[in-house]
Amino acid sequence: MGRIFVFVNQKGGVGKTTSAVNLGAYLAEAGKSTLLVDFDSQANLTSGVGVTKSKPGVYELISGGARVEEAVRETSVKGLSVIPSGIDLSGAAVELVEQEQRDLYLKNALAPVREKYDFILIDCPPSLGVLTLNGLAAADSVLIPMQCEYFAMEGLSLLLQTIRRIQKNLNTRLEIGGIFFTMYDQRTRLAQDVVREVSAYFREKIFRTIIPRNVRISEAPSHGLPISQYDPESNGGKAYRSLAGELLARCEGARG
Numbered sequence: 001m002g003r004i005f006v007f008v009n010q011k012g013g014v015g016k017t018t019s020a021v022n023l024g025a026y027l028a029e030a031g032k033s034t035l036l037v038d039f040d041s042q043a044n045l046t047s048g049v050g051v052t053k054s055k056p057g058v059y060e061l062i063s064g065g066a067r068v069e070e071a072v073r074e075t076s077v078k079g080l081s082v083i084p085s086g087i088d089l090s091g092a093a094v095e096l097v098e099q100e101q102r103d104l105y106l107k108n109a110l111a112p113v114r115e116k117y118d119f120i121l122i123d124c125p126p127s128l129g130v131l132t133l134n135g136l137a138a139a140d141s142v143l144i145p146m147q148c149e150y151f152a153m154e155g156l157s158l159l160l161q162t163i164r165r166i167q168k169n170l171n172t173r174l175e176i177g178g179i180f181f182t183m184y185d186q187r188t189r190l191a192q193d194v195v196r197e198v199s200a201y202f203r204e205k206i207f208r209t210i211i212p213r214n215v216r217i218s219e220a221p222s223h224g225l226p227i228s229q230y231d232p233e234s235n236g237g238k239a240y241r242s243l244a245g246e247l248l249a250r251c252e253g254a255r256g
Ligand SMILES: Nc1ncnc2c1ncn2[C@@H]1O[C@H](COP(=O)(O)OP(=O)(O)OP(=O)(O)O)[C@@H](O)[C@H]1O
Pocket: 011, 012, 013, 014, 015, 016, 017, 018, 019, 040, 042, 044, 124, 125, 126, 182, 183, 184, 211, 212, 213, 214, 215, 217, 218, 219, 221, 236
């Protein structure tokens, strides 16, 4: 299992950004140097780790206006860095469509620092557009957060078609690192059914840890902190710590 992970789901609000921030924080706390890349012009990841100055950021990086070292910021978590994003990235999406090799900008931009970090986590916007394709081209592995709701399977099959296309053309070594459930509410029958159905189909691709719906997780970004610093003893904090442990174990299993 690879070291560059991309969080993808074309559905909005399923927990991509929250998972990138919190998994990144727990990986850093486990002693792994980790770089978060905010590849969404909404810049929720950037503000979620308390970074306010977005330039030079990922837009300058891919458009050649900054070197990667200049775009990286430290966060309040030791060992956790971030390349911030801002609204100008939405313009990049339009500019990129015109370019040849438009899907390889992020991959090329990150190449100089690939070896410097144990993990690089890329957060993508809720679409399968050119930014997400850049994320998939740059990564070794896709992580798919899923909310437990009715059309979950339908959305997943479109996403898997896209991944298969990328694996054929842009990035032959891309693998599906895994699928995990977020914002789980154990009181609803529907959530239980979705977990059962998706798990039966995807089997070993499913992470055992399920992230519960937890108000402390939704509060943390407004303090610019990951849950590991805001409230590690909350149910959400414990769940993300456990998910990070599973991810590390899978990586080590794949290597050994
Ligand atoms: N486990 C959780 N419990 C409660 N709230 C959560 C949880 N996970 C995420 N949220 C909240 O749900 C909202 C959507 O989460 P998030 O921004 O991570 O999703 P996203 O997939 O990145 O969204 P987008 O597609 O817009 O980028 C946010 O307000 C976030 O704080």
